[in-house]
Amino acid sequence: xxxxxxxxxxxxxxxxxxxxxxxxxxxxxxxxxxxxxxxxxxxxxxxxxxxxxxxxxxxxxxxxxxxxxxxxxxxxxxxxxxxxxxxxxxxxxxxxxxxxxxxxxxxxxxxxxxxxxxx
Numbered sequence: 001x002x003x004x005x006x007x008x009x010x011x012x013x014x015x016x017x018x019x020x021x022x023x024x025x026x027x028x029x030x031x032x033x034x035x036x037x038x039x040x041x042x043x044x045x046x047x048x049x050x051x052x053x054x055x056x057x058x059x060x061x062x063x064x065x066x067x068x069x070x071x072x073x074x075x076x077x078x079x080x081x082x083x084x085x086x087x088x089x090x091x092x093x094x095x096x097x098x099x100x101x102x103x104x105x106x107x108x109x110x111x112x113x114x115x116x117x118x119x
Contacts, residue, residue: 009030009032010032014032023048024047024048025037026052027051028052028055029052053082053085057079064079
């Protein structure tokens with residue numbers, strides 16, 4: 001993890017900081033991150049963006065609020081799945097890592113099952 005100060009929020013600062021980096025970039029939904037990885041840019045990063053669940057969740061909450069009183073089933077389903085992921089995270093917080101399949105052994109669920117809606 002790295003925290004770096006830049007005099008602005010534009011993509012140019014992130015490109016300079018991450019020049020030559022290949023890997024996962026954990027970020028929020030700010031447009032500059034998407035700009036940094038656009039293939040149409042000659043200086044585009046080769047990284048993969050991993051967006052924050054919290055920022056994504058806010059968008060579904062907004063959709064559900066704006067749809068009210070009409071139902072927003074897709075937003076409601078997304079929020080339910082994100083809540084399941086948060087529950088897994090809460091159960092794991094503070095535990096020593098034991099591998100990717102130890103997330104919820106008591107119930108037999110997996111993160112993939114939660115994301116796909118099979119948990």
